[in-house]
Amino acid sequence: MTGTRMSEDGAPALPDPAAVDPAVLATLLARHGWVRRGGPTARYGRWTPPGDSDPGTSVLVPAGGGFDDAVDLLADAVTALSRSHTPSARSILLALTVPGDEIQWRREQPGVPGAVTWEGEERLHEAARAMLSAAAKAARTRAAYFGARLDGWAGDFVQRALVVGPATAGGLTAYTPAPEGRAAVTTLVRALEAMRDAVDYRRVSGGLEAFENAVQSGVSRELVEAVQLLVRGATAAQVSVAWSAAVGTPGGFGDRRIALEFSPGDLPALEEAAELLERIEPAVAVTVVGVVVRLKRGGPAGPGSVRLRVLSGAEVAEVKVRLDDRDYRLAAEAHLTGVPVRVGGRLERRGGFRRLARPHGLELVRLEDAERERLLKTLGEGGQD
Structure with missing residues (x-):
């Protein structure tokens, strides 16, 4: 999450009166309990804070933006809200300043x-x-x-x-x-x-x-x-x-x-x-296409673990897979040549769906040279543990 721009006193920057929609301002005032009092309904409405929280404050809101003095009235309203001691005034200004x-x-x-x-x-x-x-x-x-x-x-x-x-x-x-x-x-x-x-x-x-x-x-x-x-x-x-x-x-x-x-x-x-x-939550059967970015095993032969940067097939960034000797060698070849692999298995909840259990059908996915270069630039160089 990111922060909004603040003024020097730590309060959010005030909205531009020319960008304020009078209908939106009136809706916000009503939502926060402000009361509309008098004024020709076709031209403007005067709003006061709820109860007696700030008796010296009122804002004049034009009925639309088509009047000659609409921007001036909105500027006065924004200023009045910024000076008001009513807690809801700040919330109204925030809602006008920050969309969403x-x-x-x-x-x-x-x-x-x-x-x-x-x-x-x-x-x-x-x-x-x-x-x-x-x-x-x-x-x-x-x-x-x-x-x-x-x-x-x-x-x-x-x-x-x-x-x-x-x-x-x-x-x-x-x-x-x-x-x-x-x-x-x-x-x-x-x-x-x-x-x-x-x-x-x-x-x-x-x-x-x-x-x-x-x-x-x-x-x-x-x-x-x-x-x-x-x-x-x-x-x-x-x-x-x-x-x-x-x-x-x-x-x-x-x-x-x-x-x-x-x-x-x-x-x-x-x-x-x-x-x-x-x-x-059950395990999920998937067939993943990914790039081998890590390899690790205890000796020159036997099973080992690899980490794949997922390109498709699962909504996770990386998965770990434990492979037998044959598939591990194939994964090592893919790692050295920068070729993706395809492998099926079951994403298990243990470890947050980051492990692919019961792997099967590991194979290389051949790419055109241009596509392979683009992929390598995107992923960067993979290391080996």
Whole structure:
């Protein structure tokens, strides 16, 4: 996840008034409880903060961008929000500045109110990253346990998330691209809802079957572990999502902030669920094409282990394979000549789907010279252990 540009006082840079959509600003104000008061409905609306939180603040929002004074009014509105003491004003400015769906993580820790330990802050970031990664994988395909599968896909998604904050100690806000990244966020919401229900069911019935059913909603061992990380050492934890006002609300969801809470009391059920979800994920039969990048065996003859950089056939970056003497020699030849190999087997969950068990049918994959040179440049030189 990457950070957004900040101003000199540490606050996010203000949005360009000329780029602000009045309809989006009005939607954000309403979402955060601001009240529209008076003003000709065809031209503008005056908005004030909820309650009496900041009685001296109001913003004038034009009904559209076609009026001569629209940009001036929007500039005044942005300035008023930047000076407001209302907590939601900052959130509104962030939503205008950073495009995408907003995800917030919070951890309440024992000790001094409003303070957080270094370890707690690091755990918050680690949990958020792990949660986004698990959601991205589940948006691509459902699995009880992913291991190393789809690491590249998930890594790309996490890198496109923009981090803003924390706004307060123990809080972290990220914006994910919308609509292109929305499948991961909707999957995250559905999965966390299913996980919350499964934890409650475990407490009432003593059974874990709800976690198995929740896999179809996007729950995985990785997501369970991310929630564990968020909760452990905290007195309470919350994940909330607000949809991008510019893109609109996805089908099946209401235009409201979604908040899901977890507590230390959930940890026993989550620990059991993590073990269950890894155990029920089956091995996967694959035929992999890859480049031999490592070779290792105890002597000049006999079986040995090789590592393949996967080109196709499995959604992992590398796999380890133990080969008999004949296939090991063939793999060594492929390594020396830079020729890929094709081999069948079963990706096993042990080791995170990084090992290919029961290998069979190892053969060289001949390439044209130009294609082989391109491949070698892409992979770099492989070493030998």
